[in-house]
Amino acid sequence: MKIAAVLKWVGLLGVVALLGALASIWPRPAPGLFGTQPVALEKYLKGDPSGVPSALKNSSLWVRGEYLTKAADCIACHSQTHHAGFSGGRAFKLPFGVIYSSNITPDDETGIGTWTDAEFLHAMHEGVGKHSQHLYPVFPYASYALLTDADVLAIKAYLRTLAPIHYRPPPNELTFPYNQRGLMAIWSQLYKPQHRFEPDKDHGLEWNRGAYLAEALGHCGECHTPRNVLQAVDTQRPYAGAVADGWNAYNLADPITGLRSWSAESLVQYLSTGHTPSRGTASGPMAEVVENSLRFLAADDVAAMGIYLRGLQPMMAGIVAAPVLAPIPSNSYLTLGHQVFDEVCASCHRIDGGGVQSEMASIQGSRSCREAVPLNVLQVIRLGSHLQGAQGAEVMPGFAKTYSEAQIAAVAAFVVGHCG
Numbered sequence: 001m002k003i004a005a006v007l008k009w010v011g012l013l014g015v016v017a018l019l020g021a022l023a024s025i026w027p028r029p030a031p032g033l034f035g036t037q038p039v040a041l042e043k044y045l046k047g048d049p050s051g052v053p054s055a056l057k058n059s060s061l062w063v064r065g066e067y068l069t070k071a072a073d074c075i076a077c078h079s080q081t082h083h084a085g086f087s088g089g090r091a092f093k094l095p096f097g098v099i100y101s102s103n104i105t106p107d108d109e110t111g112i113g114t115w116t117d118a119e120f121l122h123a124m125h126e127g128v129g130k131h132s133q134h135l136y137p138v139f140p141y142a143s144y145a146l147l148t149d150a151d152v153l154a155i156k157a158y159l160r161t162l163a164p165i166h167y168r169p170p171p172n173e174l175t176f177p178y179n180q181r182g183l184m185a186i187w188s189q190l191y192k193p194q195h196r197f198e199p200d201k202d203h204g205l206e207w208n209r210g211a212y213l214a215e216a217l218g219h220c221g222e223c224h225t226p227r228n229v230l231q232a233v234d235t236q237r238p239y240a241g242a243v244a245d246g247w248n249a250y251n252l253a254d255p256i257t258g259l260r261s262w263s264a265e266s267l268v269q270y271l272s273t274g275h276t277p278s279r280g281t282a283s284g285p286m287a288e289v290v291e292n293s294l295r296f297l298a299a300d301d302v303a304a305m306g307i308y309l310r311g312l313q314p315m316m317a318g319i320v321a322a323p324v325l326a327p328i329p330s331n332s333y334l335t336l337g338h339q340v341f342d343e344v345c346a347s348c349h350r351i352d353g354g355g356v357q358s359e360m361a362s363i364q365g366s367r368s369c370r371e372a373v374p375l376n377v378l379q380v381i382r383l384g385s386h387l388q389g390a391q392g393a394e395v396m397p398g399f400a401k402t403y404s405e406a407q408i409a410a411v412a413a414f415v416v417g418h419c420g
């Protein structure tokens, strides 16, 4: 064996030993759910928080599966722009390489066409694929592990009715030792709940339904909860905010600005439409969540999710990395920002930030303008955003190609001062 190969394996053994040591000292994760009196689903007598809303209970398996697939937002990760839905190939860039999502259309060779129910359940609950390979937790199976068998099989039944697409996503590009899938077995032992959803017996049916929607289906914590060094969601600090794909997924449990301070109506409106006056409009990854998933949920379900989220334990913010602003002398900073705003932004946002096209484009008092570190303002200016609203798509174009980083930083600073 070559020296390099030996060193590689010594390194791998080192990582395994480190993980083992961490396993023994790391606090065990709270089981996905944050109530204090969890009981097995069949022991919870106030009703069934899993499945579809009552209006759909007697619908066909296909209709139930379609609802659950939307609530679990599978399409967000298993599609790429300009490519058919569910055929995979979306790239996830991580610090140690790139992982591509799989094709989950019912194609026999490249998708899940030949998967049995048991294999599909095993993937969703244990994070293990058809050929016994361990899957990377970019696939949020630590959340889906909470789903009931019936709900997972309804999702499978729906996916089976899609048109099969023959497409093999590119192979993952990961560096050693991260390309060793076997390591994920240890990760999964440490951080994946080892049981299905357990309702909290001290809470009513609505709260528990909200918990099931947010924790098991919507996997909201995958973006909104900070992660530990092994990239697992830190269940000790639920919803304390984190950076997701370069955007600040806000602290929903903040004692002052968190969802406790929102009215029930404004939260329902934000979740189902992506906008609520004086709180702002969902942009970036959150616009996608609304567009692909939340806007399809039944009104009772959105209300239940709101009840659960407004009751989150207050929690101080996670750490948000400061964006790098281009160095410009401060006196010319705001003048330059003002200039860019008048030139291009005001045509949609109005000079006063009140919005022209529709209420959606109002940035007056919006959360992103009030952040100490305006990461999302910078992101929305660089990349733009797209939100499917009630009156059609609301589009903000990205300006990364039109303006320099200095101009973008300047207009971001201007917007924050102007509307924040």
Ligand code: HEC
Residues within 6 Å of the ligand: 069, 072, 073, 074, 075, 076, 077, 078, 092, 099, 100, 101, 102, 103, 104, 111, 112, 120, 123, 124, 129, 130, 134, 135, 136, 138, 139, 140, 144, 155, 172
């Ligand atoms: C946050 C992104 C994300 C979401 C949401 C997501 N997946 Fe995935 N999924 C992935 C990625 C990435 C992989 C590939 C993981 C790997 O290669 O180890 C994957 C792999 C899978 C696999 C294994 C396929 C195979 O060939 O081994 C199945 C099955 C699957 N996902 C089903 C689903 C279903 C069903 C849903 C919705 C309930 C869903 N996924 C939601 C990202 C996601």
Ligand code: HEC
Residues within 6 Å of the ligand: 214, 218, 219, 220, 221, 222, 223, 224, 244, 247, 248, 249, 250, 251, 252, 257, 259, 270, 271, 279, 280, 281, 282, 283, 284, 285, 286, 287, 289, 294, 305, 309, 367, 368, 376
């Ligand atoms: C893919 C990552 C991602 C997922 C999944 C996600 N969010 Fe978000 N969320 C974000 C980001 C990023 C923002 C900030 C959006 C902005 O600046 O407009 C956000 C903003 C929000 C806000 C506004 C908070 C505020 O103070 O203005 C709420 C409420 C919210 N999300 C709820 C949810 C719920 C409920 C779910 C699960 C159904 C969820 N999110 C899933 C990334 C995500």
Ligand code: HEC
Residues within 6 Å of the ligand: 279, 280, 281, 282, 283, 284, 287, 340, 341, 344, 345, 346, 347, 348, 349, 357, 360, 361, 362, 363, 366, 367, 368, 369, 376, 377, 380, 381, 385, 386, 387, 394, 395, 396, 397, 399, 411, 412, 415
């Ligand atoms: C073509 C119209 C259009 C132009 C031009 C435009 N925007 Fe937007 N902008 C929108 C719309 C619509 C939204 C809300 C929908 C969304 O986020 O998807 C938005 C959202 C935003 C937000 C996020 C608000 C929130 O609540 O999170 C900020 C900040 C913003 N724009 C700033 C700017 C700046 C700065 C410029 C100029 C460089 C600009 N916009 C140019 C239409 C536009």
